Amino acid sequence: MQVLDPELASVVWWGTHTLRVRAHAARGASLCPTRFAPYGHADPLAQQVNLRCWEDGCMGIVHSIYAATSDRLARRAGSDRQAVADRMRYARTVVASQVAELDRGRRVARGLPARPTRNDGIAGRINEALDAAAAGPTEARWLVQLFRMIRGYVCRDNRTSTTWPTDAWAAEKCRADGGVRGLGTDAVRQEILDDIHTVLSEAQRVAGRAWVNVSILHPLMSVVGPLTDDFAQQLPSSDPDPAEQALLRQFMTRHAAYRRRGQHPAGAFRTASLEVFGQEPSGDLRDVIVDLESGLVG
Numbered sequence: 001m002q003v004l005d006p007e008l009a010s011v012v013w014w015g016t017h018t019l020r021v022r023a024h025a026a027r028g029a030s031l032c033p034t035r036f037a038p039y040g041h042a043d044p045l046a047q048q049v050n051l052r053c054w055e056d057g058c059m060g061i062v063h064s065i066y067a068a069t070s071d072r073l074a075r076r077a078g079s080d081r082q083a084v085a086d087r088m089r090y091a092r093t094v095v096a097s098q099v100a101e102l103d104r105g106r107r108v109a110r111g112l113p114a115r116p117t118r119n120d121g122i123a124g125r126i127n128e129a130l131d132a133a134a135a136g137p138t139e140a141r142w143l144v145q146l147f148r149m150i151r152g153y154v155c156r157d158n159r160t161s162t163t164w165p166t167d168a169w170a171a172e173k174c175r176a177d178g179g180v181r182g183l184g185t186d187a188v189r190q191e192i193l194d195d196i197h198t199v200l201s202e203a204q205r206v207a208g209r210a211w212v213n214v215s216i217l218h219p220l221m222s223v224v225g226p227l228t229d230d231f232a233q234q235l236p237s238s239d240p241d242p243a244e245q246a247l248l249r250q251f252m253t254r255h256a257a258y259r260r261r262g263q264h265p266a267g268a269f270r271t272a273s274l275e276v277f278g279q280e281p282s283g284d285l286r287d288v289i290v291d292l293e294s295g296l297v298g
Helices: 006-015 017-025 051-055 058-080 087-109 121-133 137-154 166-177 186-207 209-222 229-233 242-260 265-276 286-295
Strands: none
Touching: 006 017, 006 058, 006 087, 017 051, 017 058, 017 087, 051 058, 058 087, 121 137, 121 186, 137 166, 137 186, 137 209, 166 186, 186 209, 242 265, 242 286, 265 286
16 A cells, blocks of 8 residues: 655644535534544554444545545656655645635535635625625724525535524624624524615615525525534434523413413403514414413412
């Protein structure tokens, strides 16, 4: 077996970490199980590679990027007629570009844009609209940044959720505007959802509903990977949504309050539903009301 360049092998191994983890995640594993860089100093013949890395395509990524990088290094040295001043620094640059190219190719194969976060064309016009709609330059920068994050998020490989990452984006907004927010609270999550609504509304106004559906909403709902084995094992068979639980608790509290004020069970149910959910209750509610009544104390 040919012994590969151990330094280059290490650069490739760590430079492809994100792609390799995605490959494992697509097949139910959250982490790469191999400890040492294959073909690196600690494992020059790749004899300590976990079998799963071969099966999940992790090693296929390594071989592809190593070959492309090695070829680029050889061509660079030959064309310049002198050694690259810092070979490994240049190698890291090549690995990063090859990883990005492989990532783009996979997105295109799934019918997604090659560069979802580019800022020219339609996206550029939407950015201009967001800038004009904002109350000031700080808000404008944030809305443009959020629009970019939205487009990147919906095209992300092996995303396991169809909901927006409001907590992470709230932290980004704090960095963008210097504000102090209670991360994870309902109020802050709603603030980010309102910002998302602003962005998507402007996008629809500028580019049309069809563009928003094709470029954002359809990928959000369809480009979803499976949960990893270890993560899925930690979840109950039907994991309740925290936001739904909070609304339900709020509804039950309001219903109980209206009952204590003397409202009829059905009337208290309707008033609480309008107040918490913003809509009229529908369907046969008798069993639900009976359950609520049985849970009232005093």
